[in-house]
Amino acid sequence: MPEQTSNRLANETSPYLLQHADNPVDWYPWGPEALDKAKAEDKPILLSIGYSACHWCHVMAHESFEDPATAQVMNRLYVNIKVDREERPDLDKIYQTAHFMLSQRSGGWPLTMFLTPDQVPFFGGTYFPDAPRHGLPAFRDLLERIAGFYHERRDEIERQNASLQGALTGLFSPRGHDPLNSAVLDTVRSAIAQQFDERDGGFGTPPKFPHPSTLERLLRHHAQTHDERARYMACFTLEKMARGGLNDQLAGGFCRYSTDGQWMIPHFEKMLYDNGPLLALYAQAYAATGDAYFADVAGRTAAWAVQTMQSPEGGFYSALDADSEGEEGRYYVWQPEEVRKLVPEEVYPVFARVYGLDRGPNFEGRWHLHSFVTPEQLAKESGTDEATIEAMIEAARAPLLAARDKRVPPGLDDKILTSWNALMIRGLAVAARHLGRSEWVDAASRALDFIRAQLWRDGRLLATYKNGSARLSAYLDDHAYLLDALLELLQVRWRTEDLVFAREIAEILLAHFEDSEHGGFFFTADDHEALIQRPKTFADEAMPSGNGVAALALNRLGHLLGEPRYVEAAERTVRLATTLMDQAPMAHASLISAFEEQLYLPKLVILRGEAQRIETWRAELERDYAPRRLVFAIPADASDLPEALATKAPKGEAVAYVCTGTRCSAPVTDLDALLE
Incomplete structure (x- = not known):
């Protein structure tokens, strides 16, 4: 039997693509070679989109892509293209949307799409099994049928493609209506309340996702209106x-999502893009409530990110796989006797009671740690104080972690993505601001410096980095999230070069991404490769809306620098999406928060003076949660400031300038007066 040789994916850097480099499938990466081959041979394209931490992607790969008989059919009938959706979110957005339009069912991963040689999809699905199951056809049978359909019913496909193209164009080209008013802020709060799970928290039915943008919207609503119910739901x-x-x-x-309504059993992959926003959110919840538990959760999330996910170069890796040793969740689950042997004898009954080891197994005959009883509840039950219970739980963590570290770990996706790093930089900066942790500022600054050194080239941003190689033009999310992160990081450590970088990113957004005719920002730049559509999307998905974040950050930067072009671009974006926000407010929480800061302008507090003194003032101002207040502590010796900031000169040891819109207060030189 001839030795299996690698396919064209062997030359890629994506861990997901490299996982398929030794498949018998003749995979191509997305690019001219594959697309030209499909046209030259008049073959349909089989497009498979997934990512490295995806459990069902691994299942389909094992059942079908590693099977020589299935690969033979794929190679005979199709040009086969494999895409990492984390490297090419543009392709994922287009073809997930097309899948929904063709099937009227939500997509997911692996996404399996069949395209004409000119890249237009005519059939699609997600996971297909190797044998008929659950109402799904066997993948090999489907391959034969779809290829036959392509060659025998071309006219029908062409008519469908024309209709699909028109529908996609309409979907990606929303039209606004009359300007919004503040009623939409109450509308989104009511929509969230209707979906709220009174028993277990969260929204809707399982599977349950964290939805950080929705939860932050509730905290912001409380800060603006003092609506206690909004804060309670969050x-x-x-x-x-x-x-x-x-x-x-x-x-x-945090893992990606919960398969049940109780947040008990997750899909075990850990994604950087979830943990950055959640880190910020728990720190904000601490600032809004003073609840030390939220500070503790933020601290553990930050520690995990810095210790496990930050590379020696400074950038953050992308994800930990759901699987280890071929089993989903295997790395995380326990047997009670295993735990009993590892933790101090007097600790085990408490740990078992809290985490359910005294109950039946909750995951495939094993126990996944889930808090069934809080330390407060157990303290009341046992007549012990809560601090003692918490100390006993903490005493169990170290030996259990040491034992777990000896297991085969989940796979690490070690590519470094600009957009996901920006979300973590923002998370660390927000958490550092509210919890006073300078080491998190250091970690965030290292990641930012990595992006500037490795992913900023010739005045343009790149999207992905691995093994010394940066590639792929950056998308809207990369720019919007990075601009937002820069503004958050500047509030905990002033570096003028970071402000310069923020301005450069803002200029790229306006020059290369904005739809100057209708408003809003396209997902790809004007010099990006031509695809069947140029998406312009507004809804929050697993990550916040790039348009929403861009509108928020540009509005803030515009007021900070006195640059009306940024403010006007933000206003055009919100105006274009007014119909969408009215029709589906819960899906557009990020945009609604951007609108809120156009309706109630952000309050900018510029501190100037001796570095240590203005840092003390800044820390005092950050004791509460005021999401529309931005505090910039700029040392007296800061140089090369733009005019809008240079005119706010130092006076004595410390002075504050409080500005809203185009109006600034007289200089304030007394901290107590400023706090009032």
């Missing part, structure tokens, strides 16, 4: 999530 959900199996109870860090 904080109740945050506590349920943190005490559940969604959160790694030993090392910190």
Whole structure:
């Protein structure tokens, strides 16, 4: 039998693509070679989109892509293209949307799409099994049928493609209506309340996702209106999530989503893009409530991110796989006797009671740690104080972590993505601001410096880095999230070069991404490769809306620098999306927060003076949660400041300038007066 040779994916850097480099399938990466081959040979394209931490991607790969007989059919009938959706979110957005339009069913991963040689999809699905199951056809049978359909019914496909193209164009080209008013802020709060799970927190039915943008919207609503119910819904959900199996109870860090309504059994992959926003959110919840538990969760999340996910170069890796040793969740689950042998004897009954080891197994005959009883509840039951219970739980963590560290770990996706790093930089900066942790500022600054050194080239941003190689033009999310992160980081450590970088990113957004005719920002730049559509999307998904974040950050930067072009671009974006926000407010929480800061302008507090003194003032101002207040502590010796900031000169040891819109207060030189 001839030795298996690698396919064209062997030359890629994506860990997901490299996982398929030794498949018998003749895979191509997305690019001219594959697309030209499909046209030259008049073959349909089989497009498979997934990512390295995806459990069902691994299942389909094992059942079909590693099977020589299936590969033979694929190679005979199709040009086969494999895409990492984390490297090419543009392709993922286009073809997930097309899948929904063709099937009227939500997509997911692996996404399996069949395209004409000119890249237009005519059939699609997600996971297909190797044999007929659950109402799904066997993948090999499907391959034969779809290829036959392509060659025998070309006219029908062409008519469908024309209709699909028109529908995609309409979907990616929303039209606004009359300007919004403040009623939409109450509308989104009511929509969230209708979906709220009173028993377990969160929204809707399983599977349950964290939805950080929705939860932050509730905290912001409370800060603006003092609506206690809004804060309760956010904080109740945050506590349920943190005490559940969604959160790694030993090392910190959140998994992707919960398969059940109780946040007990997650899909075990850990993604950087979830943990950055959740880190910020728990720190904000601490600032809004003073609840030390939220500070503890933020601390564990940050520790996990810095210790496990930050590379020696400074950038953050992308994800930990759901699987280890071929089993989903294997790395995280326990047997009670195993735990009993590892923890101090007097600790075990408490640990078992809290985490359910005294109950039946909750995951495939094993126990996944989920807090069934809080330390407060157990303290009341046992007549012990809560601090003692918490100390006993803490005493169990170290030996259990040491034992777990000896297991085969989940696979690490070690590519470094600009957008996901920006979300973590923002998370660390927000958490450092509210919790006073300078080491998190250091970690965030290292990641930012890595992006500037490795992913900023010739005045343009790149999207992905691995093994010394940066590639792929950056997308809207990369720029929007990075601009937002820069503004957050500047509030905990002033570096003028970071402000310069923020301005450069803002200029790229306006020059290369904005739709100057209608408003809003396209997902790809004007010099990006031509695809069947140029998406312009507004809804929050697993990550916040790039348009929403861009509108928020540009508005803030515009007011900080006195640059009306940025403010006007933000206003055009919100105006274009007014119909969407009215029709589906809960799906557009990020945009609604951007609108809120256009309706109620951000309050900028510029501190100037001796570095240590203005840092003390800044820390005092950050004791509460005021999401529309931005505090910049600029040392007296800071140089090369733009005019809008240079005119706010130092006076004595410390002075504050408080500005809203185009109006600034007289200089304030007394901290107590400033706090009032």
